[in-house]
Amino acid sequence: MKLSQFEYTLPENLLAEFPSEHRDEAKLMVINRKDGSIEHKMFKDVIDYFGEKDVMVFNNTKVFPARLYGNKEKTGAKIEVFLLRELNPETRLWDVLVDPARKIRIGNKLYFGEDESLVAEVIDNTTNRGRTLRFLYDGSYQDFRAKLTELGQTPLPKYIKRDVVPEDAERYQTIYAKEEGAVAAPTAGLHFSKHLLKRLEIKGVDFAEVTLHIGLGTFSPVEVEDLSKHKMDSEQIMVDEKATSIINNAKSEKRKICAVGTTVMRTLESTVSSNRRLNEFTGWTNKFIFPPYDFKIANCMITNFHMPKSTLLMMVSAFAGHELMEKAYKEAIKENYKFYSYGDAMLII
Template sequence: MKLSNFNFDLPAELLAEYPASNRDEARLMVLNRKEKTIEHKMFKDLIDYFNEDDVLVLNNTKVFPARLFGNKEKTGARIEVFLLRELNPETRLWDVLVDPARKIRIGNKLYFGDDESLVAEVIDNTTSRGRTLRFLFDGSYEEFRNKLTELGETPLPKYIKRDVEPEDADRYQTIYAKEEGAVAAPTAGLHFSKHLLKRLEIKGINFAEVTLHVGLGTFSPVEVEDLSKHKMDSEEIILPQSSVDVINTGIERKKRVCAVGTTVMRALESSVSSNNMLNTYAGWTNKFIFPPYDFSIANCMVTNFHTPKSTLLMMVSAFAGHDFIKEAYEEAVKEKYRFYTYGDAMLIL
């Protein structure tokens, strides 16, 4: 499989700038891999495809307000700082992206907030992910984190050209988000409403939560034609014993085990035992899934509609079959499904 296998024409107007008015009223395309059928539904119809003791695996990561705007010392130039990863809580070191990058050198200071109470110094600009900053702040670590939250903005993806609006803070977060650490939302989960989760629970569906803190590496463009040479950025995952037990029981009972999102699928496939069961794990994964690939844990998945040449599209193609996904995406474009972060959803059975 080559990069060019995953290109297609996506009209710009199909990139969703806003979420559906209600979470569970996005559209849902249902693909049946065995029957090779495509159905058009609403997301809340998802419940019709699950029975008692089936398992839904959710990513409970929580997005933090990772986008800051500061001013460069002396020139006052406005600089966007995107927090990627905390390297050391004690020294307040962070990996960040800066824009415009060409204006930033080692030793430069950036000032944030009207009162300039938060200052950052650039200490390295040679990392693969951008820059390393040290934040200078008089106060406790808790006060520092509160200051980041106060000054930070919801990190909507760059393709959304509008300004961040108040509702984005809520809608760019799953309703079951708990563990703070993601710089991008696990978007397949954005479609679940409290009402839908309650209905699924009443029907006897079991839930298992895992954590994968989504980094920007998920969205990094693939720049090599030979996919085996693409390297994913590492992301932190936690697969707790309680969730592993629920998932393994589902596998043993031959039930549906559904990964809600590509992040969940990657987390599950990163810790598989020799007899194709799930192991507990806490650490990092840089797993890149593309066709051909044999999946060990989940036998169905919920996902959004992805952009051309993205690693997310490659994983979905590996799961549903490249030709079937190609056909489904042609149908999605024809039927004007909404793509990307705030777009519509797909259920692959």
């Protein structure tokens, strides 16, 4: 398929600037792949589509406050630093994005905090906006990470133009987040409340957790018309023995296995064996899923509504079928569903 086939026009008023008042009361579109039918529900109604021993697979990555604002030495120019990846905890090296990048050169120092208690030196260029920083901090590693948390902001997506508010620290995080390392939330999981998880547990639904630390590569634009030529950035994933056991048993018993989000789907498809079973794995994936694609583990998925021409929309189209996704997105716009990270959800069965 071609990049241009994933274009659509979204009215600006359907961009979700804020989350729904209650996590599980966002809208839910239910899409049936067999008959092409579409239902309109609330997210908490998702429980009606799962039974005992069905499995929901969650991404337990935790978002850290990755956006920092500092000042350049001498000029005092305000610089945004977006933390991407810690390269070495001992030397406190990080890959980052800087904005405006044209002002930042190797050897520059950046100062953070009103008291300038955190300093970073630019030691390398990586991409147009990318730099490698060495943070200069006298305290322990734990104190250093605490300082980053203190000074950092919740890394809301750039399309959200408003200022970050205190509530974002909680709402731009799943309630089951555990493993810190993501610079963006696995947004399908934002809709689950503690109450809904408890109701699913009482009903007998099993839960499995995997980890994919979301980087900005997930959202990097596709710039080639021929999708087979697009290269995804690598992201770290972890699948342990407990998750493989729960998921493989459900597969053997022909239960529903629901990937909660595109990141879960990528993780599962990155760690599957030739006999279509899930393997334990710790490492990196750059897997890019686009139509046509043979999914081997999950047979249903929960996801949000994604940007035009995004790799996320391509994956969902591969799972549901391109024509059905086109129909669903037109219906979502007609029915005023909210789109993107803080938006509404769909369940594809």
